[in-house]
Amino acid sequence: MRLKVFDFFSGCGGTSRGFQNAGMQPVFALDFDAEAASTFQRNFPNVSFSQTDITKFDPAELGKFISENDVTLFCGCAPCQPFTRQNTQKPDSKNDSRRSLLSKFGEVVEYYTPDYVFVENVPGIQKVTGNSTLTRFKKRLENIGYQTVVNIVESQNYGVPQRRRRLVFLASRRGSIDLPSPTHGPDAGKPHNTVRRWIEHFPAIKAGEEHDKIPNHRAARLSELNLRRVKATPPEGTRADWPDELKLACHTKNGYSGHTDVYGRMKWDEPATGLTTRCISLSNGRYGHPEQDRAISVREAASLQTFPDEFEFLGSLNSQARQIGNAVPVLLAEVFGRHILEHMEKNSG
Structure with missing residues (x-):
């Protein structure tokens, strides 16, 4: 039954x-x-x-x-x-x-x-x-x-x-x-499952690109300034690793220390931080790819939510991220x- x-x-x-x-x-x-x-x-x-x-x-x-x-x-x-x-x-x-x-x-x-x-x-x-x-x-x-x-x-x-x-x-x-x-x-x-085990198999893409054979393996575009920032972020690093000229003014005033994960890279050999509805946005959490100069793609976010690779998401890029974050x-x-x-x-x- x-x-x-x-x-x-x-x-x-x-x-x-x-x-x-x-x-x-x-x-x-x-x-x-x-x-x-x-x-x-x-x-x-x-x-x-x-x-x-x-x-x-x-x-x-x-x-x-x-x-x-x-x-x-x-x-x-x-x-x-x-x-x-x-x-x-x-x-x-x-x-x-x-x-x-x-x-x-x-x-x-x-x-x-x-x-x-x-x-x-x-x-x-x-x-x-x-x-x-x-x-x-x-x-x-x-x-x-x-x-x-x-x-x-x-x-x-x-x-x-x-x-x-x-x-x-x-x-x-x-x-x-x-x-x-x-x-x-x-x-x-x-042991806990890790970011590496669930997303390392996806081929490299650049910010703003979409893979032509893997559904939803698409990364959000980055401004020239944010591209410089992610390039300045070492493996497992955060915005604290940037040179002063790349830091945001709101993060340097009055000893601000909150939201340290934003703009950070994920760690290969640990679980990811919790995905939200903005999980493909570099500025909204530790959603930077562990080594590529971009935020994680929709496909990678879905994989970290343990959706199978063949599960296809429809709608706008922001909608797909919202669907995954809410799931x-x-x-x-x-x-x-x-x-x-x-x-x-x-x-x-």
């Missing part, structure tokens, strides 16, 4: 691809973003897709995909921007309409009561004080019979070559459930998918 996956806020499909790799069957996905929808449909041609605002979605539409004896999983990785550290500090952050999306997903869950629920988000969603969105969602599911577990996980401990802290929430109607044990790191007895790392979803399937087998009586 295959477990059917219904992927809400699917984005480009990181969660669906990971669950598919684990042995599940994605059958339905929903997302409002047109370019992410195009990417998802290109890579999952046999999955029914709804390019819809979930607040306008009628849950009854899912009835045609669900039979009486099906085992089902609903995943809802809602947009995380309202809960990032930067945004939770803004005065109007509590009024961001995107905060209600998890509540709407809760309505869909309550309508169908799938066997399992999976949610991934930034850790900041847990830090909102009072009767928070996450707290209400958790209570809602427990009130209708789910057993839940929620915690912060380090993606590099599950094989992802990237230091990416995420909140993961699991709910089960088939008995108590926990989170899977780490697969990598000191406690697992297996659940494929390998993280795969580990959790295998864990859920093992739980299903143990509790199938």
Whole structure:
């Protein structure tokens, strides 16, 4: 019996691809973003897709995909921007309409009561004080019979070559459930995956170039000044290594020392720093290629999110970076998918 996956806020499909790799069957996905929808449909041609605002979605539409004896999983990785550290500090952050999306997903869950629920988000969603969105969602599911577990996980401990802290929430109607044990790191007895292992095989390109045979192996252009800066950055180096004439004025005033990773090069033999929606921009993090004079390409960013090389991204260059930065790392979803399937087998009586 295959477990059917219904992927809400699917984005480009990181969660669906990971669950598919684990042995599940994605059958339905929903997302409002047109370019992410195009990417998802290109890579999952046999999955029914709804390019819809979930607040306008009628849950009854899912009835045609669900039979009486099906085992089902609903995943809802809602947009995380309202809960990032930067945004939770803004005065109007509590009024961001995107905060209600998890509540709407809760309505869909309550309508169908799938066997399992999976949610991934930034850790900041847990830090909102009072009767928070996450707290209400958790209570809602427990009130209708789910057993839940929620915690912060380090993606590099599950094989992802990237230091990416995420909140993961699991709910089960088939008995108590926990989170899977780490697969990598000191406690697992297996070294973390590295940048080298996941991107060294891609051929060299220059800033502004796109490889003619490898989909999405395209690097953003650099201004002449930023090209000089990246050339002045040694392996594993940062902007601190530049000569004074290349330094930004905002980084030299009043003893400024913040954001030391911007303009930095990735380290070959360590996991990457966490990728954001601007992960191909040299000025937005440690996103410089370890040795080539450019930021990482879209393809390399996707690989650090553990997407397979044949997974194709559509849309503008900035949109592709946003899709990748927003995605659940494929390998993280795969580990959790295998864990859920093992739980299903143990509790199938």
